[in-house]
Amino acid sequence: MNLFDSIQTRVKRRFAEADKSVLTNLAFLSAIALSTLLLAGVVAVNWWSDNYAPAVEVNGTSISVGEAKARGQIESFRLDLESARIRARVSAGTLTNEEGNAQLQQLSDAGTNLSSQLTSNMIDALLVAQLAAEKGVTVDQAAIDAAWTEEISTPELRLLRRISIKVASDPKSGVPTEASIAAAQQRADAIVAEIKAGGDVSAIAKRESSDSYAAEGGRIGWSSKAEDPLSDPGYAAAWDLTAPGPTEAITQSLDQLVIFYVEQIRPAQVDPNFEVSANDAKIDMGLYKKVVGERALQAALSTVVTAELLVDPVEQRDLSYVAVPVPQGNSEAEEVLARHLLFSPNDDSKGASSLDAADPAWAAAEAEAKAAYDKIASGVSMESLADQSDDPGSAKNGGLLGWAAKGSYVPAFENAVWADGLQVGDLLGPIKTEYGYHVIQFEGRRQGLTLRMELLAKELADPTVDFDTRAQAAIQEFDGMTTDNLGFTSRYSLNAQIGSAAWELPAGGVSSVQTLNGQLVIFKVNAVEVRALTDEQKSTIESSGFLIWLDGQRQIATIAIDGKVVQEAGGSPAP
Numbered sequence: 001m002n003l004f005d006s007i008q009t010r011v012k013r014r015f016a017e018a019d020k021s022v023l024t025n026l027a028f029l030s031a032i033a034l035s036t037l038l039l040a041g042v043v044a045v046n047w048w049s050d051n052y053a054p055a056v057e058v059n060g061t062s063i064s065v066g067e068a069k070a071r072g073q074i075e076s077f078r079l080d081l082e083s084a085r086i087r088a089r090v091s092a093g094t095l096t097n098e099e100g101n102a103q104l105q106q107l108s109d110a111g112t113n114l115s116s117q118l119t120s121n122m123i124d125a126l127l128v129a130q131l132a133a134e135k136g137v138t139v140d141q142a143a144i145d146a147a148w149t150e151e152i153s154t155p156e157l158r159l160l161r162r163i164s165i166k167v168a169s170d171p172k173s174g175v176p177t178e179a180s181i182a183a184a185q186q187r188a189d190a191i192v193a194e195i196k197a198g199g200d201v202s203a204i205a206k207r208e209s210s211d212s213y214a215a216e217g218g219r220i221g222w223s224s225k226a227e228d229p230l231s232d233p234g235y236a237a238a239w240d241l242t243a244p245g246p247t248e249a250i251t252q253s254l255d256q257l258v259i260f261y262v263e264q265i266r267p268a269q270v271d272p273n274f275e276v277s278a279n280d281a282k283i284d285m286g287l288y289k290k291v292v293g294e295r296a297l298q299a300a301l302s303t304v305v306t307a308e309l310l311v312d313p314v315e316q317r318d319l320s321y322v323a324v325p326v327p328q329g330n331s332e333a334e335e336v337l338a339r340h341l342l343f344s345p346n347d348d349s350k351g352a353s354s355l356d357a358a359d360p361a362w363a364a365a366e367a368e369a370k371a372a373y374d375k376i377a378s379g380v381s382m383e384s385l386a387d388q389s390d391d392p393g394s395a396k397n398g399g400l401l402g403w404a405a406k407g408s409y410v411p412a413f414e415n416a417v418w419a420d421g422l423q424v425g426d427l428l429g430p431i432k433t434e435y436g437y438h439v440i441q442f443e444g445r446r447q448g449l450t451l452r453m454e455l456l457a458k459e460l461a462d463p464t465v466d467f468d469t470r471a472q473a474a475i476q477e478f479d480g481m482t483t484d485n486l487g488f489t490s491r492y493s494l495n496a497q498i499g500s501a502a503w504e505l506p507a508g509g510v511s512s513v514q515t516l517n518g519q520l521v522i523f524k525v526n527a528v529e530v531r532a533l534t535d536e537q538k539s540t541i542e543s544s545g546f547l548i549w550l551d552g553q554r555q556i557a558t559i560a561i562d563g564k565v566v567q568e569a570g571g572s573p574a575p
Helices: 003-017 022-051 065-092 097-112 114-135 141-151 178-196 201-208 233-240 274-280 285-309 360-377 383-388 411-417 449-461 467-474 496-502 535-555
Strands: 054-058 061-064 157-166 219-223 250-253 256-266 314-325 335-343 427-433 436-446 482-490 514-516 519-531 559-561 564-567
Touching: 054 065, 054 114, 061 065, 061 114, 065 097, 065 114, 065 274, 065 285, 097 114, 114 285, 114 535, 141 285, 157 178, 157 201, 157 233, 178 201, 178 256, 233 250, 233 256, 285 535, 314 449, 314 467, 314 496, 335 360, 335 383, 335 411, 360 383, 360 427, 360 436, 411 427, 411 436, 449 467, 449 519, 467 482, 482 519, 482 535, 496 514, 496 519, 496 535
Parallel strands: none
Antiparallel strands: 054 061, 054 559, 157 219, 157 256, 250 256, 314 482, 314 519, 335 436, 427 436, 514 519, 559 564
16 A cells, blocks of 8 residues: 555544544544645655656756656657658658658657657756866857757758769779879869859769769759768768859769769758647747757867867877677577587478477477487487488588577477586487477587676786787687777777777776677777877767767766666766
């Protein structure tokens, strides 16, 4: 019985027991008053919890549950609004059906992850406000108004064409020479001049371009800034143009120059349906404008931080690594390795389960399995009999199934390979499952992936062990393992977690096992030097350096969700 029910029960009991005496009535009234106060307290606590309790807290500042709910409404409304705009573009012909469906699917995926994304957005909003205050970054009302106008408007669209010019490579070296680069540049300049003189861009693209868009006259189609990869210098140049026309030739890669042509521009327009849709959805417009202002503040902070990160020279580290993908399931779990031969009724593993247990085909399959068992027990290798197996996948590998954690197999098979006391080479079977009869050979049992990687990390940290040599050997021990040298890298041209792991170490240091992008990774710092940023590093920093920096700041913040601390402040603040 909860507290509310308990109070109700007490009140009813008082009513039942009441008589007409003054003293009894006074006691009864006192009980009612007390019960009412208690009930009011419960209601007040519940109301506070539902509205004003912190939903997210970062370094002591928070967003309440009530505000979080309202923010969720806003984000859901934004997805609905964007969906309507995509459908309108498909109808208007500025998106193909295929492009529209792809974008709608992305929105659907975003909707599925709305709750987690909302939490992440709120954490970032609180953190950005704190970091901006520390750096003295603010946004004026004009910037907020501009961001709001963009929010309530359909995006600017540009109809783009592209002409790609191949730079010839030297037959011996396989790389372009100075002469071939100069020749490609001269050709590109001539194309730009021809376009500016009124030349037919479509015809020029068909004649001159070397990419897949050439057949369509270089036509890429209508797109918005959000759809274009603005980290690509060619697209960025196209969006820098203030009027239709060609960009200058842009170096796309060592062997390619590109010219973008803006054929038409459809300016952004205030969405006439926005206000009505927002009112219908009962959106808190004051909070909505606050959220937009937060995004404007983040953009301003990004500009300041990115400029700081681009200052040369910076400390860089030569990094090597080993990485292994985490399989589905528990990476902590032990694994077994087995071979098997499958003998299915009528040689049909898929149809076996539909057969009656008394069907003679089951007896025939069992007889085959027993015959194979006897051959293997007498010294014949299972691999040599694998072509008899009705499991085509494992048959190609001599019956080998690969390492598997508990829960990977059907019950009877599972029980057999996880039995205690098995030794490598032990022969099991025939084991009946829904697929037929299995003859199984036990090949080994090993610790979970995480523990094995931790042991490897200890080995690699030993100064007497050569990292590269041991890493190459580990490839044979870990399924899907890769190893490489990243060369000298700057902190903010790397994943934030990589940066945190690597920048805590001295030269020669080896990291603990890190979980990154679905992989377990170990890093080694080969050397530490102060070096100038390369053009590639600068490009990475310009496109994603701020997000990497912000991720690093997030990792050292104290964060609580629904009143529970999920991360304690730690580490050293990023520069």
